[in-house]
Amino acid sequence: MIVPNIHELIVEAPNVAGSIKPGQFVIVRPTEQGERVPLSVSDFDRKAGTITTMFQEVGESTSKLALLKAGNEIPTFAGPLGVESEIENFGTVLLIGGCYGIGSIYPIARALKEAGNKIYVILEGRSGYLIYWEKKYGEIAEKFVVLTRDGTRGYKDHVNRLSEILEAEKIKPDRVIANGCTFLMKRVSDETRPMGIKTIVSMNPIMIDGTGMCGVCRLTVGGETKFACVDGPEFDAHLIDWDEFLQRRKTYNEEETEPLRRSGSGTEQHMHHVCGA
């Protein structure tokens, strides 16, 4: 666990590490009976053949992943999936990350920096102790800004203060990239729309195969149906039907928490179904 409830998982997967590009994701199964879970990627090492993912523990599958120890194996680690991020010299790029997004914007920020962009980063969290990787960002960003709901670090509140922050910090982005929970990305989109700044978000719908077959990851972008696993996961934030997306993400909320009610999550017995519940 890197900060409370966010886990860093580094997996040896040379096939994936060899070809992955910033912005792509992976699909993972923690056990043979497990779900196929899409996870964003926060770093990769082609030489070592490893992929780093950050995820928040929120339900059955992420609980199982959180229990993994060095040396364990998992049955599925498929990828890289999705279309890679557009990496070009846009000029100045602002990347905003919250929760697992603080990790997943890293490969994109790094690549954009290599392409000649000036990088600014906003790291958002409920409280100061949930912010991580400041050092990594300090090495590549012109400036990084911390934003916490409770004001224990950096600016207090949420990305609703975005235009204020941009002015105060004198950040004039040509492009904004936001990763994290849906509310964060939607809010960033709402803030940047009147500013007319192109904003790219990495969408996180429910997925099963992740290879362009089942259609559950569909969302409406610019009035058209797009599929996050093969057309995305990145899309133009201002074109997305956010309400529909939020509604679709809730489909299995009940089922996702049901196993957690049977017995405590995050216990060895729970993972191996030993308790007989």
Next chain:
Amino acid sequence: MAEEKKEKKKKIRPDRLPMPKQRPDERVRNFDEVALGFTPELAIEEALRCLQCKKPMCVTGCPVEIDIPGFISCIAEGDFDGSIRILKEKNALPAVCGRVCPQEEQCEKLCVLGKKMEPVAIGRLERFAADYEASQGKVEFPEIAKKTGKKIAIVGSGPAGITVAADLAALGYDITMFEALHDAGGVLMYGIPEFRLPKAIVNREVDYVRKLGVDIILDYVVGRTRTVQHILEEYDAVFVGSGAGLPWFLGIPGENLNGVYSANEYLTRVNLMKGYLFPEHDTPIKRPHKVAVVGGGNVAMDSARTALRLGADESHIVYRRSREELPARLEEVENAEEEGVIFDFLTLPTKCIGDDRGWLVGMECLRMELGEPDASGRRKPIPIEGSEFIMEVDAMVAAIGNSPNPLIPQTTDGLEIGRKGNIEADETTGKTSLAKVWAGGDVVTGAATVINAMGAGRIAARSIHEYLTGAESSEE
């Protein structure tokens, strides 16, 4: 001899033997296979109905040209080992085909006996022979030719890929199969339900291919993990059988409401991810009370029958034409009817209606009538004005087809793609516009049958072999 034949002819039963099946009221509560299969006695009795025609019309209806009278005559003589040997000469997956081929459109349609009586139950006999071999536990393997030293990459472990693998492995090629999902079999695994095609059988057929020396790599997404071009640097030929892709939706308002699925999603949750065993298996599936499946093909029947097994009080097939035009395999339509699926013919949904939390509560539908045949040769459905009505449902499954999988078309430079997103491939060879790349199955034709995919696989395997042995005609 002529007298014997005459005698046999006199004794031919006009009706084919019915397939023993689980009772409808029982089978809607389980996912076990519906059809129980012939016993050896029943198989011999049915096999004796075959006229052993000198010019077997049935063979011309078989996409892989099985020697049908040949395998049937073995069964008639009680030589079951002989029958499976003949079957496997042409068909790598007889246990699968015996269960899922639309025989009524293929071999059985042309059966000469069928002109005056019911056709020989060819599919049931094929299934019997395959199952018999498996039950004896001694599966025969073909003789593997001397190793050629050449390597073939196959993208996709569905019926097309499996056929190419089996054919070319026997010819001495080194085969590697790349499968994007975590289980091999393609649509046999994720699409066709357990009660129609037990996964143990699919696993058995895949294992057979493994035992021929084929290397199957799972969780490997060609097009992303590695591109086809990259694979060509290491292999002498590539066959693309990546199959189905994004589902078609009706394009009506409300199709993104919670509770609206594509059949691909619905069936994948149940078949591949074993959602019906939630929470022992982690992938959830909703168990709606009233389900409307829109469409009329095998996928629609599978979805409607799956809904019943998940406990739906009512499961509907909503189809815009009539029963005659249903493209589904006849036996599955009959099974669905027996199980209590309600058929709403001449009905077209025009809108999905949701509650204030975004959940589907109903569908607005229009009644249809049939006009003149359209381009597909089927009578065109025409809306009856003013016939709108609301059907209360809490789940809708769109089972109206899908486009070919987009991954290879999108990531392979120089590969000619058709208007519908399909890979363009020559019908007689399976060759694509890219050198050393062949393709077949749903990724080329759009959604079709298992046996069509196998036929395409057979054609491509033959062409690959000719290419690699230089046995092709000089014109390349």
